[in-house]
Amino acid sequence: MNFDRQIWDRWADSLYRWGLRDLAASLLEAAGPLTIVGAQMVYILQPLVGHGSTNTSLNALANLLEQPENVRNFVHILREEKPR
Numbered sequence: 001m002n003f004d005r006q007i008w009d010r011w012a013d014s015l016y017r018w019g020l021r022d023l024a025a026s027l028l029e030a031a032g033p034l035t036i037v038g039a040q041m042v043y044i045l046q047p048l049v050g051h052g053s054t055n056t057s058l059n060a061l062a063n064l065l066e067q068p069e070n071v072r073n074f075v076h077i078l079r080e081e082k083p084r
Contacts, residue, residue, distance in 0.1 A: 007060040025078035039065035
């Protein structure tokens with residue numbers, strides 16, 4: 001989980017820089033149980049688009065979407081006042 005947290009922090013920083021942090025948090029909150037379907041789509045598409053470090057990020061994304069607690073934790077990271 002600690003490794004995933006490092007990836008989540010990088011994603012949060014990128015989303016903050018792009019001005020998409022609030023949008024991403026809102027979409028994740030609105031998706032609710034559909035995030036599990038999103039995780040399955042990531043697993044299905046991984047052999048087509050994944051290689052090396054991309055595979056690591058895709059695994060982290062699938063792990064994030066698969067567990068509702070992980071989604072809540074990532075949304076919390078996105079909703080923090082200050083970027084890391």
